[in-house]
Amino acid sequence: MPFNVSLHLLVLIPVTVGAFGYFLPQKLYKCMLFATNVAMVMTAISLFITVRWGEDVVQLLAGWPHGIAIKLVADQYSTPMVLLTAVFFFGTFIFSTRAGYMDRVFLFLFMMLQSTIFGLFLSGDVFNIYVLLELGMLTVGILIMYKRDKQSVYDGMLYLMMNFIGMAFMLLGIGYLYRITGVLDIVALHERLGMLKDPQSAVVPYAMIITAVSLKAALLPLFGWLPRAHGAPSAPAIVSAVLSGIQVKVGVYLLVRLHWMFEPILDAAPFFAVLGFLTSVVGFLLAVAQKDIKLILAYHTISQVGLIVMGLNLGTEIAFWGGMYHIINHALFKGLLFLSAGIIIEEYGTRYYSEIRGVFRRMPIVGIAALAGVLGITGAPFFNGSISKYFIQRGIEGNLGELGLYLINFGTILSFVKYSTILFGRPSVETPPERDPFAAGVALIFGLACLAGGIFGGPAVALFYGPEYAVSGAFGLEKIVTFLLTLALGVVVYVGVVKRIGDFLADVRQFKFTFNQVTVFLTAFFVILLTYGYLTV
Numbered sequence: 001m002p003f004n005v006s007l008h009l010l011v012l013i014p015v016t017v018g019a020f021g022y023f024l025p026q027k028l029y030k031c032m033l034f035a036t037n038v039a040m041v042m043t044a045i046s047l048f049i050t051v052r053w054g055e056d057v058v059q060l061l062a063g064w065p066h067g068i069a070i071k072l073v074a075d076q077y078s079t080p081m082v083l084l085t086a087v088f089f090f091g092t093f094i095f096s097t098r099a100g101y102m103d104r105v106f107l108f109l110f111m112m113l114q115s116t117i118f119g120l121f122l123s124g125d126v127f128n129i130y131v132l133l134e135l136g137m138l139t140v141g142i143l144i145m146y147k148r149d150k151q152s153v154y155d156g157m158l159y160l161m162m163n164f165i166g167m168a169f170m171l172l173g174i175g176y177l178y179r180i181t182g183v184l185d186i187v188a189l190h191e192r193l194g195m196l197k198d199p200q201s202a203v204v205p206y207a208m209i210i211t212a213v214s215l216k217a218a219l220l221p222l223f224g225w226l227p228r229a230h231g232a233p234s235a236p237a238i239v240s241a242v243l244s245g246i247q248v249k250v251g252v253y254l255l256v257r258l259h260w261m262f263e264p265i266l267d268a269a270p271f272f273a274v275l276g277f278l279t280s281v282v283g284f285l286l287a288v289a290q291k292d293i294k295l296i297l298a299y300h301t302i303s304q305v306g307l308i309v310m311g312l313n314l315g316t317e318i319a320f321w322g323g324m325y326h327i328i329n330h331a332l333f334k335g336l337l338f339l340s341a342g343i344i345i346e347e348y349g350t351r352y353y354s355e356i357r358g359v360f361r362r363m364p365i366v367g368i369a370a371l372a373g374v375l376g377i378t379g380a381p382f383f384n385g386s387i388s389k390y391f392i393q394r395g396i397e398g399n400l401g402e403l404g405l406y407l408i409n410f411g412t413i414l415s416f417v418k419y420s421t422i423l424f425g426r427p428s429v430e431t432p433p434e435r436d437p438f439a440a441g442v443a444l445i446f447g448l449a450c451l452a453g454g455i456f457g458g459p460a461v462a463l464f465y466g467p468e469y470a471v472s473g474a475f476g477l478e479k480i481v482t483f484l485l486t487l488a489l490g491v492v493v494y495v496g497v498v499k500r501i502g503d504f505l506a507d508v509r510q511f512k513f514t515f516n517q518v519t520v521f522l523t524a525f526f527v528i529l530l531t532y533g534y535l536t537v
Helices: 006-021 026-054 076-093 106-120 124-144 150-181 186-194 199-216 225-230 237-261 269-288 293-311 315-350 364-377 386-393 399-423 437-454 459-467 479-494 504-508 515-536
Strands: 057-060 070-073
Touching: 006 026, 006 106, 006 364, 026 070, 026 076, 026 106, 026 364, 057 237, 057 315, 070 076, 070 106, 070 293, 070 459, 070 479, 076 106, 076 237, 076 315, 076 437, 106 124, 106 237, 106 269, 124 150, 124 237, 150 199, 150 515, 186 237, 186 504, 199 237, 199 515, 237 293, 237 315, 269 293, 269 399, 293 315, 293 386, 293 399, 315 364, 315 386, 315 437, 364 386, 364 399, 364 437, 386 399, 386 437, 386 459, 386 479, 399 479, 437 459
Parallel strands: none
Antiparallel strands: 057 070
């Protein structure tokens, strides 16, 4: 392996440096973390090259044999996610290098979250995944509550309580699974489950574990925690960006890994394809109702995660890789949108879209970056979202699901027609804007990445995952015309309908999931998944 780096060091170095540097002067601490992030990016690139053009890297900790040892695995699924995480954390670190909240405690928590996410992508052991999910949950909860205002503390505590219940489901499921198989290694579990004389005995642990992971992925109806976490009023922009761009993808990634683990006894792809579609539709409907720009983005994370899960479970290879590529694309354009929204909120002193105008005139670079994020998420031709959505569409071409994809695209465009009103007109704030070249520069780089991910979408999929697909159709006249017509329809519906039903949208905005409701939904989801399992095994 290049640089002779063991996989466990990818997990340990960020948090170790974060803990050691905590006792150093602030400037030296930041310099150490900058160097660490550079090293993590270089190591992730090296690891990616090793796996992509070589072979998988497997590490059995403490020298224990396969099936018993805690295992770390770098393969074609995990290494792109590790690389994405390293680059994303490095970019957000640079973005916020001048921010006032970047004190020692925040920096340590930020590095701990990076270590946790690396570990989750590399883990090949279900109990290790559980432990890291718990650690990540606590870290995220503290970051949400970091500024300690009343609303953020409430949102953070609600996030923790909801996730504690989900993790209890997962722990019970893992214990049950260990009881009937005797192993915790994912590959060994895949083998043992295929040898069970009574496959139905694994349905209960399946339902428990996948219910917890579906909560992490914010699938319908388990997404009540996400808007509170990602759209927390005082959460720093980079926290919202990391949660939406990277952390929620852990749940999606684990759905892929764990469904493969249970594949010998159960195929839940049809169930999750439908659930992904419903999640996406409900997500954009709730996004349209919001006035807070961070909540618009938060609800669209739910919608886009639904689209990803739908693509991953459609049963066709091209749709699957389209879903995997959309994980990367969503991290880029949603991270960009949250980062640019953070700059805009600080400049204008408000989070409400109706009170923000003229971003292009006031902050041209930030406005261009935000527009690139909008074009990416709406699937505009030549931007990254168009390629992954094109692959998903090709996977269901001619089926009823294709109409569902058009509906999702329309809902996304409608939401961002509303969001994009902040970019135009005369600036609603007269004071001279503050200039932060680091923040604006990172936002612009993310915007250029969204464009590059579209123009070079085909080679990018081949680079990251291996399959080579023609993408010329994504740049064809038919696609361009379809997008423009959908955009025109979105503008008409926004002006003619959305702006006229303000009272109804206000009622929708008032609804928020309570802790009791989430626990009921969690139980109902478990029962539905359990029933599906027993009926299909």
